[in-house]
Amino acid sequence: xKPRGGYNVNPIGGPSLDxxxxxxxxxxxxxxxxxxxxxxxxxxADGDTVTCGQTLAVDPESFSVPLIASCxxxxxxxxxxxxxxxxxxxxxxxxxxxxxxxxxxxxxxxxAAENRQKLLELGAWRFVSNARTxxxxxxxxxxxxxxxxxxxxxxxxxxxxAICKDKVDELVRGMEHLQSLLEYQTIHLVMPDVKNxxxxxxxxxxxxxxxxxxxxxxxxxxxxxxxxxxxxxxxxLFDKGGETVWYxxxxxxxxxxxxxxxxxxTTTSRISLAGPVVKEPxxxxxxxxxxxxxxxxxxxxxxxxxxxxxxxxxxxxxxPAEQTGVGVECSxxxxxxxxxxxxxxxxLRPGADRRSFSKCFLSALKGTFKENLSTSLRGEGRPCVSCxxxxxxxxxxxxxxxxxKYLFSDELELAQKLRTDLCVECGLCxxxxxxxxxxxxxxxxxxxxxxxxxxxxxxxxxxxEPETEVLV
Amino acid sequence: MKFLANLLDKxxxxxxxxxxxxxxxxxxxxxxxxxxxxxxxxxxAPHARDPLDVKRYMSMVIIALLPATFAAFYFxxxxxxxxxxxxxxxxxxVEVLFxxxxxxxxxxxxxxxxxxxPLILPPGLPxxxxxxxxxxxxxxxxxxxxxxxxxxxxxxxxxxxxxxxxYGGPMGGAWIEPGGGLFGRLFEYKSVAxxxxxxxxxxxQAAAETPVITPLGDLFxxxxxxxxxxxxxxxxxxxxxxxxxxxxxxxxTIGSTLIAFGLMTALLVGGDINTVxxxxxxxxxxxxxxxxxxxxxxxxxxxGGKFVYGALIGVATALIRLKTPLVEGxxxxxxxxxxxxxxxxxxxxxxxxxxxxxxK
Numbered sequence: 001x002k003p004r005g006g007y008n009v010n011p012i013g014g015p016s017l018d019x020x021x022x023x024x025x026x027x028x029x030x031x032x033x034x035x036x037x038x039x040x041x042x043x044x045a046d047g048d049t050v051t052c053g054q055t056l057a058v059d060p061e062s063f064s065v066p067l068i069a070s071c072x073x074x075x076x077x078x079x080x081x082x083x084x085x086x087x088x089x090x091x092x093x094x095x096x097x098x099x100x101x102x103x104x105x106x107x108x109x110x111x112a113a114e115n116r117q118k119l120l121e122l123g124a125w126r127f128v129s130n131a132r133t134x135x136x137x138x139x140x141x142x143x144x145x146x147x148x149x150x151x152x153x154x155x156x157x158x159x160x161x162a163i164c165k166d167k168v169d170e171l172v173r174g175m176e177h178l179q180s181l182l183e184y185q186t187i188h189l190v191m192p193d194v195k196n197x198x199x200x201x202x203x204x205x206x207x208x209x210x211x212x213x214x215x216x217x218x219x220x221x222x223x224x225x226x227x228x229x230x231x232x233x234x235x236x237l238f239d240k241g242g243e244t245v246w247y248x249x250x251x252x253x254x255x256x257x258x259x260x261x262x263x264x265x266t267t268t269s270r271i272s273l274a275g276p277v278v279k280e281p282x283x284x285x286x287x288x289x290x291x292x293x294x295x296x297x298x299x300x301x302x303x304x305x306x307x308x309x310x311x312x313x314x315x316x317x318x319x320p321a322e323q324t325g326v327g328v329e330c331s332x333x334x335x336x337x338x339x340x341x342x343x344x345x346x347x348l349r350p351g352a353d354r355r356s357f358s359k360c361f362l363s364a365l366k367g368t369f370k371e372n373l374s375t376s377l378r379g380e381g382r383p384c385v386s387c388x389x390x391x392x393x394x395x396x397x398x399x400x401x402x403x404x405k406y407l408f409s410d411e412l413e414l415a416q417k418l419r420t421d422l423c424v425e426c427g428l429c430x431x432x433x434x435x436x437x438x439x440x441x442x443x444x445x446x447x448x449x450x451x452x453x454x455x456x457x458x459x460x461x462x463x464x465e466p467e468t469e470v471l472v
Numbered sequence: 473m474k475f476l477a478n479l480l481d482k483x484x485x486x487x488x489x490x491x492x493x494x495x496x497x498x499x500x501x502x503x504x505x506x507x508x509x510x511x512x513x514x515x516x517a518p519h520a521r522d523p524l525d526v527k528r529y530m531s532m533v534i535i536a537l538l539p540a541t542f543a544a545f546y547f548x549x550x551x552x553x554x555x556x557x558x559x560x561x562x563x564x565x566v567e568v569l570f571x572x573x574x575x576x577x578x579x580x581x582x583x584x585x586x587x588x589x590p591l592i593l594p595p596g597l598p599x600x601x602x603x604x605x606x607x608x609x610x611x612x613x614x615x616x617x618x619x620x621x622x623x624x625x626x627x628x629x630x631x632x633x634x635x636x637x638x639y640g641g642p643m644g645g646a647w648i649e650p651g652g653g654l655f656g657r658l659f660e661y662k663s664v665a666x667x668x669x670x671x672x673x674x675x676x677q678a679a680a681e682t683p684v685i686t687p688l689g690d691l692f693x694x695x696x697x698x699x700x701x702x703x704x705x706x707x708x709x710x711x712x713x714x715x716x717x718x719x720x721x722x723x724x725t726i727g728s729t730l731i732a733f734g735l736m737t738a739l740l741v742g743g744d745i746n747t748v749x750x751x752x753x754x755x756x757x758x759x760x761x762x763x764x765x766x767x768x769x770x771x772x773x774x775x776g777g778k779f780v781y782g783a784l785i786g787v788a789t790a791l792i793r794l795k796t797p798l799v800e801g802x803x804x805x806x807x808x809x810x811x812x813x814x815x816x817x818x819x820x821x822x823x824x825x826x827x828x829x830x831x832k
Binding site: 009011233238239241307309313314315316317318334336338339340342343344345346347348351354355356357358359360361364373374375376377378379380381382383384385386387388391397398399401402417418419422427428430431432433434435436438440441 | 473476477505507508509510511512513514515516517518519520521522523524525526527528529531532577579580581618619620621622717718719720722768769771773774775821824825828831832
């Protein structure tokens with residue numbers, strides 16, 4: 001299936017590929033829940049002393065994926081609601097030198113089951129997701145194909161190039177480990193432009209591998225074509241219907257290498273710090289749980305009237321920056337200005353500096369340029385005027401405006417018929433909506449509501465079919 | 473400008489809950505938001521939004537209507553000014569009234585209706601009739617369906633249809649002889665009683681027993697009898713091109729209307745290219761195609777549906793003009809199209825659902 005719709009938002013303040021390694025903070029605030037994971041089963045008690053790499057809690061809903069202590073210290077469960085706080089940190093000032101390991105991992109399919117278990121215990125398995133549900137994949141499951149992606153197109157989230165910077169050998173070795181976990185399934189590697197320096201280096205490094213067959217499938221670098229579900233659809237991996245496809249981001253492959261080559265858990269994360277009010281938008285290497293207030297301190301142009309977002313502009317979640325740390329799924333911190341000055345006759349201005357999906361501003365005559373974005377709604381909520389912009393941008397090929405109308409009149413069956421379940425929650429429909437309707441939120445809610453109230457026959461097939469095959 | 477902002481800030485509490493003018497809050501909000509961008513924030517993800525809003529979207533239609541409006545002033549004098557003002561005031565009053573009753577915000581969609589309505593009326597129509605027409609159009613065509621975004625028919629056309637059926641005489645005879653020269657009638661005020669003429673419009677002349685075909689050049693430039701904004705094909709094409717460039721109007725609707733109309737007319741007149749061209753330029757075809765058929769609310773929302781909808785309007789216009797006693801068919805054709813839009817959508821949505829069925 002060809003990718004449809006999509007739109008690049010292009011704001012000022014994207015992160016540069018520079019990486020700053022932050023010194024360990026005074027304490028860690030590790031959130032117990034993130035977008036797909038909820039670490040509800042605690043393995044430590046208040047006042048316990050933990051060591052770096054120890055399991056703090058597990059997520060029973062996601063195959064007991066562990067939450068790993070990214071530094072040793074004393075645990076406090078009461079200090080911050082919904083977080084595990086570690087104080088009196090005992091991080092070694094200079095980490096022990098990493099042992100020498102061979103450049104290439106031997107093919108080791110015989111220990112696949114043990115290695116999967118090892119990945120699970122060391123916390124690396126959480127990166128492997130089911131491309132259809134975005135939930136953690138079954139460590140004993142058998143995928144029909146695997147997608148490894150180093151492309152992240154949402155504005156302001158950590159760039160694939162930064163995540164893999166100086167780690168190409170590790171990335172390739174991680175993929176070799178991944179190959180050992182599988183049988184004969186294809187690994188699809190999603191890279192930016194093949195002429196890109198990083199992509200070339202990866203190609204050069206992997207060219208010598210006998211198990212590797214390179215074939216190019218062109219993909220436009222337009223948001224949200226990097227979405228795992230869309231990639232799987234684009235590559236035709238869902239064509240037969242019930243397939244399970246695994247998706248692993250570059251950070252996950254690096255965590256694989258860390259776990260299987262060195263036997264270490266991954267306790268740091270490369271995240272982006274970006275936005276128009278950030279002094280120097282770039283990438284940061286931080287410990288999981290690094291307090292966000294600590295990260296932002298001194299790095300912003302202004303302290304007041306800003307919104308701190310966990311993730312990118314389009315799908316991120318607003319966070320109380322004072323009260324949380326970098327979570328396990330955090331890919332970036334976005335800081336946007338919340339405007340306080342009202343512009344006179346703003347809607348009448350020619351708008352050469354306003355980049356719009358529509359052609360209603362003078363900027364339509366200009367080429368691509370970066371725009372200064374804030375959290376302003378830039379208009380007022382109105383009823384839908386059926387302009388059709390949401391249908392044009394929708395990468396899933398559904399009609400958000402129509403689904404909105406059905407949901408408005410409580411016709412859940414009709415919304416289901418229009419395949420609300422195909423929505424990949426990219427946020428573009430809300431972004432372009434001129435009536436400022438929160439379509440993204442409505443779609444996401446409707447998906448849950450439909451699954452709960454009406455059930456999704458297709459999804460039941462998805463979980464049943466591969467398992468019977470494994471048994472046979 | 474600070475003074476204005478302060479003034480609005482000072483007045484605001486009076487319109488909030490508990491203030492003396494609470495019922496008029498929609499009006500205050502509209503004026504407030506018209507003057508200064510509201511500070512509303514994106515509460516949920518996406519945390520930033522596209523700069524386009526309904527105000528801007530509707531003002532693009534108004535910009536595209538400016539050439540035709542100017543042409544109306546040029547040909548029929550500045551009597552157009554009170555006509556437009558009456559249309560805005562009477563229709564605006566209904567809009568505000570309903571916003572107050574419904575406790576909702578005033579909708580910008582009316583800004584388009586308010587300007588479009590005078591342009592589809594004979595320029596010599598008495599002002600009270602303009603008021604009655606626009607009130608009926610906004611009330612019955614839009615407000616009783618729930619306001620902008622929920623109306624079934626184009627409000628301006630509902631108003632015009634009402635006037636035509638109720639006051640057939642003036643609607644078919646209150647024409648004003650178009651001006652010419654460098655300034656046209658830009659400096660003249662034509663009063664209804666003295667200056668209105670009841671000759672036949674080009675379409676009526678062509679349909680008469682001894683047909684007279686108006687020169688195509690006159691039709692293109694617009695110095696003929698007709699409704700205020702419909703005569704100048706030049707101004708309308710300019711506006712239509714702007715609408716297409718702004719991507720506010722759907723090229724699908726415009727294209728299919730024009731092509732279907734041309735084919736049907738050619739079929740009915742036996743392929744005479746001059747007659748076909750005459751019908752393209754005469755009457756309200758271009759105004760209706762560019763500014764009324766493309767109304768996204770009263771038309772279908774599916775892309776495929778837009779083609780069918782446009783074709784329906786084009787064919788119906790040609791049939792009404794050439795096969796019925798009526799000389800002009802655009803208004804009834806679009807209202808018919810509006811009527812069919814939901815069912816056309818229904819068909820294309822069913823096709824869309826079938827296509828998505830195999831999507832995994």
